[in-house]
Amino acid sequence: MSHSDSSGLEPDSSHPLHPTIREEIQDLMMSSDNETVHAPPPHIAARFSRSSNFRRKTSAASSRRNSLSSHHSSRSSRSAHGGPYSTHVAQHLRRASIIETRKARLADRAAHAEQVRLRAAMAKAAPRLSASSEERALAAKQAREKFLAQVAANCAEEVKRAKRIAEDTREKKAAEHLKLKEDMQERLAEAERRRSLLQHQRRPRTVTLPSLEERRVFVRKPQTEHEAAKVIQKAWRNSRRRRVVSDFIALGLTLENIQKTSFEDVGSLLSQDRVLEATTKVLKLYGLQDEDTDSTGDTAATRTFLSVFLVLGHPAHVLSREGEQEKDLIEKAKGLLLCFDLVVTSPFATPLTTQLGFLSEAHASFQTAFTAWKDQDSSVLLDTMLAQFVELDAIWQSVKNDKEGHVAEDYREGIQHNQTLLLVRLKRLAGPDRSMKMIQQAIRKSRKANMKKKPAGDVRPRAASFPSEDVTTSPLTTIERSESGTVTEASGTRKAAPLLPDNRTIMHELAINKEYRIDTKPKIDMRENAIRAVSENMRQGLESDLGDIFVVAMAETLREKLLNLVMPGKSLHTLISESLDTAMIANQVKIGAFSYQQFFSFMNSLLPKICAPVRDAEVKALAEDQTEDPFERLAKLNYIVDLLSIDHANFSLQMNAPLLIKEATNYEQKCFARTVGSEALTRTSQWWSRAKKRTVEDIARRATGHNPIAAIRATPDKVYMQGLVDLAIGVDKLQEVDLPETLELDRTRIERIRTDILRIVVISAILLTAKNLMRRDVRSQWKEQAQRMWDLPFEDAQAFIAAIESRYALPPTTKTQLSGTTERILLDGRNRQVSHPVVKVLLQKIKTHIHARLSATSTQERVKSASSASQVLSSGGLPEFVVQVGAMVEELQKVADVDREAHGKWYDGIIEAVNQEEDAGSSL
Numbered sequence: 001m002s003h004s005d006s007s008g009l010e011p012d013s014s015h016p017l018h019p020t021i022r023e024e025i026q027d028l029m030m031s032s033d034n035e036t037v038h039a040p041p042p043h044i045a046a047r048f049s050r051s052s053n054f055r056r057k058t059s060a061a062s063s064r065r066n067s068l069s070s071h072h073s074s075r076s077s078r079s080a081h082g083g084p085y086s087t088h089v090a091q092h093l094r095r096a097s098i099i100e101t102r103k104a105r106l107a108d109r110a111a112h113a114e115q116v117r118l119r120a121a122m123a124k125a126a127p128r129l130s131a132s133s134e135e136r137a138l139a140a141k142q143a144r145e146k147f148l149a150q151v152a153a154n155c156a157e158e159v160k161r162a163k164r165i166a167e168d169t170r171e172k173k174a175a176e177h178l179k180l181k182e183d184m185q186e187r188l189a190e191a192e193r194r195r196s197l198l199q200h201q202r203r204p205r206t207v208t209l210p211s212l213e214e215r216r217v218f219v220r221k222p223q224t225e226h227e228a229a230k231v232i233q234k235a236w237r238n239s240r241r242r243r244v245v246s247d248f249i250a251l252g253l254t255l256e257n258i259q260k261t262s263f264e265d266v267g268s269l270l271s272q273d274r275v276l277e278a279t280t281k282v283l284k285l286y287g288l289q290d291e292d293t294d295s296t297g298d299t300a301a302t303r304t305f306l307s308v309f310l311v312l313g314h315p316a317h318v319l320s321r322e323g324e325q326e327k328d329l330i331e332k333a334k335g336l337l338l339c340f341d342l343v344v345t346s347p348f349a350t351p352l353t354t355q356l357g358f359l360s361e362a363h364a365s366f367q368t369a370f371t372a373w374k375d376q377d378s379s380v381l382l383d384t385m386l387a388q389f390v391e392l393d394a395i396w397q398s399v400k401n402d403k404e405g406h407v408a409e410d411y412r413e414g415i416q417h418n419q420t421l422l423l424v425r426l427k428r429l430a431g432p433d434r435s436m437k438m439i440q441q442a443i444r445k446s447r448k449a450n451m452k453k454k455p456a457g458d459v460r461p462r463a464a465s466f467p468s469e470d471v472t473t474s475p476l477t478t479i480e481r482s483e484s485g486t487v488t489e490a491s492g493t494r495k496a497a498p499l500l501p502d503n504r505t506i507m508h509e510l511a512i513n514k515e516y517r518i519d520t521k522p523k524i525d526m527r528e529n530a531i532r533a534v535s536e537n538m539r540q541g542l543e544s545d546l547g548d549i550f551v552v553a554m555a556e557t558l559r560e561k562l563l564n565l566v567m568p569g570k571s572l573h574t575l576i577s578e579s580l581d582t583a584m585i586a587n588q589v590k591i592g593a594f595s596y597q598q599f600f601s602f603m604n605s606l607l608p609k610i611c612a613p614v615r616d617a618e619v620k621a622l623a624e625d626q627t628e629d630p631f632e633r634l635a636k637l638n639y640i641v642d643l644l645s646i647d648h649a650n651f652s653l654q655m656n657a658p659l660l661i662k663e664a665t666n667y668e669q670k671c672f673a674r675t676v677g678s679e680a681l682t683r684t685s686q687w688w689s690r691a692k693k694r695t696v697e698d699i700a701r702r703a704t705g706h707n708p709i710a711a712i713r714a715t716p717d718k719v720y721m722q723g724l725v726d727l728a729i730g731v732d733k734l735q736e737v738d739l740p741e742t743l744e745l746d747r748t749r750i751e752r753i754r755t756d757i758l759r760i761v762v763i764s765a766i767l768l769t770a771k772n773l774m775r776r777d778v779r780s781q782w783k784e785q786a787q788r789m790w791d792l793p794f795e796d797a798q799a800f801i802a803a804i805e806s807r808y809a810l811p812p813t814t815k816t817q818l819s820g821t822t823e824r825i826l827l828d829g830r831n832r833q834v835s836h837p838v839v840k841v842l843l844q845k846i847k848t849h850i851h852a853r854l855s856a857t858s859t860q861e862r863v864k865s866a867s868s869a870s871q872v873l874s875s876g877g878l879p880e881f882v883v884q885v886g887a888m889v890e891e892l893q894k895v896a897d898v899d900r901e902a903h904g905k906w907y908d909g910i911i912e913a914v915n916q917e918e919d920a921g922s923s924l
Contacts (some may be wrong), residue, residue: 021441117141156811177330182358182551186342241285243345248282251275253306255337258313266313270306279306286343286356288363289343294490296353304370305363308333325373332369336362382430382438383781387870387882389422389439397447398890414863422867446883451535460567461612461648500649503673508745510657511664512891512900517650520643551594554634555585558603561641565610565648596630603637612647668902676741676906684740685910691723692914698722716911718855724896725851728888731758731843732832742903746895760881762829763789765838768877769821770804773814779874784808786880794829797822845876846885853889855898 022463251304253275269275280302283289289301319326339359357683392415400412426435500518501509503913538542559580566572579602588594604623622640627633653660695714727738728750738746763786771778788803800822801815810818825836834840849872856862870882878885900907 012792016240065077073375099786103654143808153812154826156812184352244278244285248278251278251343253279253309255309255312258309261313263310263314263317266310270303270309273304282344286359286794288360304367306365307370308337312337327370327693329366329369329373332362332366336366382426383879384779384870384874385422385426385429386438386442387874387879389419389426390866391441391869391882391886392422392863393443394418394446394886395863411859411863414860418863418867449883454605459612459614459647460651461644462609487722504668505745506653507660507664507667508898510653510661511668511902512894513655514661516657517653518646520646533893551634552582552586554638556582558638558641561645562606562610565644572606576606596633600633600637607640607644611640611644612651615643615647618643665902668898670743672742672903672906681741681906681910682797683737684742684906685913687723687727687738687740688719688907688910689914690798691726692719694723694726695719716907717857720900720907721851721854722897724892726853728753728892729757729809729843729847730763731828731834742899742906743895748901749891749895753891756884756888757843758829759790759830760878760884761834761839761842761846762794762825764842764878764881765825765836766770766800766818766822767804768838768842769825770810770818774808774810778877780881781874781879783880794826797826802825842877845873846878850872850885850889850892854893 251274261269276299280289280299283302283305288305307318311330315326315330319329336359339355339362339700343355343359396411396415423435423439426439429435430438506516506518559576559582560579562572562576563634566576585594603844604619607619607622608616618640622636624631625636628638692714695718699713727734727740727743731754734747734751739750743750766789767782767786768778770776771780782804785803785807788806789800792799792803797819801810801819804810804818805815821836821838825839828834828836828839849869853862853865853869856865868888869886870879872880873885875881
């Protein structure tokens with residue numbers, strides 16, 4: 001390179017250089033290997049140096065300019081091309097590339113800054129969306145409140161339980177602290193007593209021991225009459241106190257003796273006058289009773305104190321459940337008995353003041369707890385005793401008119417005795433006036449509910465007429481006469497009206513229920529269906545060219561029904577026979593001369609003369625019906641005549657029931673012998689074998705150890721009642737093989753009882769679970785809820801919960817638990833099975849109770865079991881269905897009496913055959 005070229009590269013102060021050229025010159029100067037680089041002065045270097053805050057951070061390892069490879073490549077390129085021109089071009093290109101990169105980066109930064117500025121300006125200029133923010137804040141607040149409410153609802157029960165546990169723990173600690181305090185005070189008092197005793201017994205110190213004569217106790221003689229009187233009074237008081245205490249101790253009232261004695265014996269012992277008198281004296285001696293109180297108050301306070309022995313000795317008989325109140329009563333009774341024993345067994349004639357104070361406090365605490373427990377339990381006791389009184393009254397109402405066999409006299413004494421005992425208890429518990437008022441209201445309500453509902457109006461048919469000789473005729477002749485008389489009238493009516501039962505069923509129902517009447521409700525309920533079916537059949541016959549036959553058949557059917565409603569020989573009988581002649585009507589229909597209008601006019605004028613006054617409204621409505629369809633009018637006419645037939649049959653039963661009941665047994669025996677013939681009663685034999693096996697097992701289980709004579713004690717009465725209870729008391733469907741031939745007429749009754757038993761155990765299980773979850777007394781009667789549940793279907797569990805919530809508020813946790821249990825119980829009800837534990841227990845209790853009442857042989861046993869039925873069922877969790885269970889027992893008892901009386905000889909043959917089979921099996 002020439003000098004001119006090189007000189008052109010040097011900077012000239014007179015010609016300002018471009019910044020890029022200046023930087024290139026600096027790079028050339030720095031890259032020269034032979035030139036020495038001198039650092040500028042500090043004040044000049046400061047002008048070119050940048051602040052550390054704006055210095056671009058570079059990495060020595062990644063920088064292209066500072067890397068060894070870059071420096072090596074630049075030197076190698078210069079050396080390769082061998083001239084400053086090539087070096088200058090390369091550096092210029094590289095610097096241009098760097099500058100372009102920096103410009104692009106700065107342009108991107110400027111664009112980004114502009115975007116940020118624009119967004120900030122737009123955000124600043126745009127209006128604030130305060131409404132949406134407030135809505136979001138309100139929604140967040142509502143969500144928070146809803147969540148907090150849900151948390152509070154879920155935790156309410158847990159908080160309540162935690163508070164209850166904390167309260168129980170606090171009370172327990174307080175009781176323990178009080179007990180420790182009382183023990184400490186008692187120890188201090190005993191130490192004080194011993195100290196004072198030792199001080200009184202301490203003798204003065206002497207040098208020598210006294211002689212035997214000097215050791216004798218020196219008694220100071222009173223100097224005056226006043227001092228002598230004091231001494232005598234003190235000795236008399238001490239003697240009196242010792243005698244009172246010794247008389248009470250002689251009674252043997254200790255907790256060990258009470259526990260060894262039965263509850264009935266303890267109750268009779270504590271009711272004796274000598275026990276009450278001795279206890280009253282002791283209580284007055286220790287200041288637990290006032291000296292100036294009357295005898296009635298003394299007796300009540302004494303009985304309250306003596307109840308301590310019953311509560312501690314027989315808590316299972318006294319307390320109905322193990323609640324908090326009962327536990328507190330037991331603890332207070334223990335404290336009172338402990339303090340009383342310490343005072344009674346004290347060696348001093350006059351107990352210490354501290355001991356008497358403890359005894360008084362314990363007695364007051366027990367009285368408070370006893371009063372609270374009694375008030376809480378009084379309502380349940382009142383309901384139970386009222387139910388027992390009403391049950392006895394119902395039994396008396398059912399047997400008081402039975403003069404044969406002296407049944408009424410046998411029951412009267414037992415019922416009066418038990419009612420007197422209940423009346424005394426009720427007066428003690430509720431007072432004389434209130435108890436009598438409650439008894440009258442309960443009896444009036446029970447009799448009104450059990451009273452047979454009489455039809456509103458006169459039910460005697462106008463055409464009914466019974467000659468006086470029928471009443472005086474022999475009942476046997478009345479029963480046996482062929483196709484005539486009362487029974488054959490019912491048979492003729494039955495042929496015309498299929499809904500009427502046969503004669504055997506009527507006689508059987510009359511033997512069980514003297515007030516039996518044929519129910520017209522099924523006929524009334526199916527009125528529309530019956531009318532529609534008859535009219536449709538007639539229309540179908542008309543379409544198939546059989547309409548004439550249907551009209552003649554309907555006229556003949558109506559003629560037979562109407563003739564059965566009037567007495568032969570009467571004018572109405574002749575009128576019906578001539579006007580409804582079948583041959584005449586058939587000829588009129590055949591030639592087309594039959595007039596429906598004349599036929600209906602005749603019937604509208606005839607029916608008011610035959611029907612009972614109670615049917616006048618329905619007969620009038622039929623006469624005013626102007627329906628154009630003759631078949632529909634014929635169907636309605638047939639329905640009215642069916643009702644008249646049922647009314648006539650019921651009136652016949654009402655007039656002839658006493659005569660029919662006397663011959664019911666003989667009639668049933670003849671019908672059963674005709675039905676069975678010489679066939680073997682297979683189902684009855686199997687039923688008896690199962691019942692006997694069950695009875696023997698039950699007797700052997702109850703007996704202590706192995707009892708070889710259990711089969712001998714299984715009397716036929718016990719076997720029969722066991723079989724009847726097993727057959728009737730169940731929840732599953734009645735199978736054909738399980739029903740004996742002798743009880744075939746009671747099939748509908750047994751199926752109805754099994755259905756009622758299923759509903760009773762299901763409803764009682766739900767109510768019992770609710771009472772336990774809500775900590776209520778299981779003996780309390782929720783009759784309103786039970787009545788509402790009775791008609792509810794088993795598919796709707798929420799309806800059962802709603803019935804309980806209609807009166808009682810259920811916490812969320814309790815409701816959840818009750819809903820789950822109700823679903824499982826209703827599942828058993830829908831499937832007619834017993835799998836839930838509560839349902840099993842209740843079914844077994846009902847079965848045991850009914851079997852015990854049916855197995856009672858004597859009158860006293862029956863009255864006793866009936867009077868205790870309310871208490872047994874209430875304690876077992878069935879207080880709402882005492883009346884229903886009592887009605888079942890009464891109905892099954894009547895079924896058993898009628899069945900054994902009518903089929904006794906067949907049962908004797910079965911018993912003999914079963915015994916022979918057992919003897920043959922045992923011999924093998």
